[in-house]
Amino acid sequence: MLEFNAQTIAFIVFALFSLGGALGVVTTRNLIHATLYLILSLFGAAGFFVLLSAPFLAAVQVLVYIGAIAILIVFAVMLTRSMTRISDLYNRQWLLSAIVAGILFVVLLAGVIVPVWGVNGTQIDRPVSDVVAGTVDLGKALVDQNQYVLPFEVASLLLTAAMIGAIVIARDDQE
Amino acid sequence: MNEVVCSINHVVKCLTDAGVTPDLANLLTIIGGVVLVATVPLITVIFLIWIERKVAARVQDRLGPNRVGPFGLLQTVADALKMLTKEDITPIGADKFIYNLAPIIAFATVILIWAVIPFTPLHIGADLSIGLLYFVAVASIGTVKIMIAGWSSNNKYALLGAFRTIAQLLSYEVPLVLSLLIPVMIAGTMSMQGLVHAQGGMWYVFMAPVAAVMFFIANLAETGRAPFDLLEAESEIIAGYNIEYSGFKWGMFMAGEFMHAFTASLLAAVIFLGGWWGPGVEQVPVLGFLYLGLKTFVVYLFSLVLRSTVPRVRIDQLMALNWKWLVPISVANVLVTAFLLQLTKALGLAPQTGDFAAALPQTIILLLGNLAIVLVVLNLVRNIGRNERMAAAATDAAVGHSEDERVAVGAPGH
């Protein structure tokens, strides 16, 4: 069913990156290592975006997730010294949680592969068109009054609010 | 040098004629192209270090390296050979795998930027539609290398140095990216080749001088060059995040840094100085190498002279300079440029063709806008400087001292 070509190889490599990285995040005790696994996983996802011809999102993924969020997480790990203190990795419900996550995965996989809930379009093998809207169209859509201009401004407001909130919470006001 | 794009069809055809499957032929040509593109910086860096030492020596009225080879040209090669035989020490408690990974990432991320640099109209590694963001993204992986180098060394100084370096890199990435918005706005493309083509009429350094200066300053800080090299000031503190590294791993950090500085000049030349544009380049594309190299060298030489003449800033000045000056100026610059671009479009002055005369009216209007920004900033600097001097004089008069040497880099809010 799958032709063995460069795209398939790339897909497999990125799938290994993102799934392996994700597994590493939840199983590693050392939080810095976990962050590096997170970076690996996010990098795999960036590769997916390239394969899906959304290179802009791939660049954003690297820039925002790897360049900013991962660094912020490392800062937080260092600030809380949280890598040395915890003896138990998981809480007591780990077995139950594993079962829940496993069942969720099976259900999702079934819903994706076989049309359990009727024909839903996940079975298509190839994109409906080879023509893809590019980053320019994204830019136009973001400031188009009939499309996303309101979410666009709200996103800015949300980030401003998040920053103000985070500064208020994180700062030590005792000093 | 990089023949891959211009003659890729010939190479692929030759290989397929020789009996190689088309896929393998494609792969082989790509690999050949990658090796070519990656070798350019590797060879350049050897001469860069020599040039850097020579220029620093001339500024300080010394001779610089002059023993090994003609004019000391082979000094760097000798240094590299010496470094190969140096013992490689891994400190106790270091996270071995990550410790060894950091120098590799440090070097690789710099080489990776070269993939999108247009050397001539025909020679470019990969002309991505998001080339500009690609280089910013790859450069932002650079913070990861510093983080893991500092953390895995199991050394307090390395960790502290790494954190300070990361704070610096993160901060200066903001004006860097903001200043890149302006060429994108004018050109309407993010592909590096497209940006250079769009500068056929007018270099962006004339249309957006403020953005060009912001880009240059932010790049100096991003690459840790003087006057922003306080985190590994070799003459004052031991080193930064790479204190525990020795031998060739340390060499990788240093070579990566030199290359990054040169790459930054290269990018400035591509984005703001018209890249490979020059007389006769459309007839003889290979001339592009020469023009690009010349422009890059001018920018690089300027940063070298800065390095050996300007004193280091303090870390609080570094942060204040970025957040209280560069970022607000960049934001204002984006707004002013955006407004003026709409204005020129409404007035019908936006260039339809890519020649000098067509671009002139828009350039003049943009230049005036930039001039206004510069004047406002200079006025602010003067007022703040005067206020600080007067405040200092007042306190000194109260205390009885008369020293009033203040640096104007401080906060306008005070």
Add this chain to the structure above:
Amino acid sequence: MIPLWMYLAVAAGIFCIGTYGVLTRRNAVAILMSVELMLNAVNINLVAFWRYIEPLNMAGQAFAAFVFVVAAAEAAVGLAIIIAVYRNRRSVIVEDVNMLKW
């Protein structure tokens, strides 16, 4: 061409691993990382659906971009809360943070 369901399957896998991490990890920072994984899986889904079903409509990419914003805001505030809690309780273990229990 890779069929759509393979992307969705990988995204489902990442999402479930993230769920497991959120449910089991005791360290608040690790939980936050797992949440990022889940958001990331959502993003892969959005972009995959966009590419395969509606490649000319910008909804998929625009939504993915807004998910980036949400992820950034969540990381910023979440980590700030963790730092504040650590300052007061000297702990980042979520079971120790039970001030709101009663």
Add this chain to the structure above:
Amino acid sequence: MAVVHEWAFIGVFFSLAWVFPFLPILGARLLAPRKPNAIKQSTYECGVETVGDTWVQFKVQYYIYGLIFLVFDVEVVFLFPWALAYNQLDFFGFFAGLVFIFFLFDALVYAWRKDALEWV
């Protein structure tokens, strides 16, 4: 197809880029002497014995800088598609960007007024 080719180049570059720094490090490993001992391998903190844990407590200011950077980074990334399409936008597009940047600038002004930008 051309687009795929460009990214194939990047993909190959990413898989090969680590080889260039790896080879000299490998060469150094073969050539360089290796006689480790306890003194040599101890951490170098200006010749003084290492005291306490390496994971010293960091100032929250690092986090604040990272935070402000994160917000700016995400917003600037949003501005890139806007800038890319800017030639094709009218004055409404300009105002949308203006409002967006205004909120962004608000965040900076707040941080400034709260002295969150000071290196303490």
